Amino acid sequence: MEPTPNLPVRADIVQLRDGTHIYTDQLPTAFQREGPPPVVHIHQAPPDRTGQRVALGTGIGAGTVAAGVYFGPLLVGVITSMAISLAVVALVAVATAWGLVTVVRTVAQDGDQAAKNLRKARRRSR
Numbered sequence: 001m002e003p004t005p006n007l008p009v010r011a012d013i014v015q016l017r018d019g020t021h022i023y024t025d026q027l028p029t030a031f032q033r034e035g036p037p038p039v040v041h042i043h044q045a046p047p048d049r050t051g052q053r054v055a056l057g058t059g060i061g062a063g064t065v066a067a068g069v070y071f072g073p074l075l076v077g078v079i080t081s082m083a084i085s086l087a088v089v090a091l092v093a094v095a096t097a098w099g100l101v102t103v104v105r106t107v108a109q110d111g112d113q114a115a116k117n118l119r120k121a122r123r124r125s126r
Contacts, residue, residue, distance in 0.1 A: 012024045 013021050014024055015021050
């Protein structure tokens with residue numbers, strides 16, 4: 001059986017935002033594109049979208065990309081917060097160690113001076 005030559009070629013079907021399906025050649029003028037669709041290469045994408053384009057290109061799905069869009073900045077914020085907290089703890093540790101060393105040196109010098117005074121006092125009392 002041969003295909004009938006007078007049948008029209010099947011037009012592409014798209015789904016509108018309201019969920020209805022329509023042929024692309026019947027789209028309202030607001031939705032119709034002129035010319036071929038724009039091609040955006042991965043290296044031309046903004047830096048924050050390149051990973052998403054690669055992910056969609058590998059076929060992992062829009063849900064994973066949406067999770068990356070949501071949790072990516074959240075993860076950066078959490079890691080930054082942790083880094084700041086660790087920096088504050090390190091600063092407190094350094095200040096405590098410096099203060100402790102200063103006190104120990106002062107007490108040691110005072111202790112040496114006290115020991116010398118005690119030895120002199122014993123020599124005098126003999």
